Amino acid sequence: MARLFHRLDCPCCDPVIARRREVIRAGLGGLVALAVTPAVAAAEAAGGAPRVLRIRRVQTGESFDGVYWRDGRYDREALRRLDLVFRDPSADEVTPMDPRLFDVLHTIARHLDAVEPYEVISGYRAPETNAARARQSRRVSRVSLHMSGMAADVRLPERNAMAIARTAASLQIGGVGLYRRDGFVHLDCGPARRW
16 A cells, blocks of 8 residues: 555645655755746636646556646645655655646646646656666666656657657746657756756
8 A cells, every 4th residue: 555645734735745855955956946937827827727637657557637726726636646646656655746747747738739648657756766766877866856746757658759848848847858768758847947
């Protein structure tokens, strides 16, 4: 059974998670911006239609297909379900994902007119999982935003990774890493940057 962290009033306010995020943010040297990205802020200011995500987790086959934001607020139950799908399956650990990551995924899918679900290769990573991956590959950051629930490695089966990365980079709504050889894109809700 997955270890699930309990939420308080805010999905990002659990004291254990908050301490973990602060340590990671300090290690990033202030790179992680807490401000909402301009494109997402504009959508929120306009009220906007419900935000929808279609997600399938590659390792577990679990999925989410539905509305996670409506009437000007995030749907708590939808966020809980998304947290479970985005969990670290190797550690069987769930953490509250940063809802801004879902906004990034939603915005990119909308700009691509994508109706197929994202395939999530990596979502949240427990620090132990991330450290193990960093030992195996220099391409894995030791201070990855995956550890604070702010990043996902994804692909859209009917799109090539380059098209997803170009769209994401043009929107300037977070980090974009193209892993063309592996066929996926890293997306996060940190500062706009690309590699």
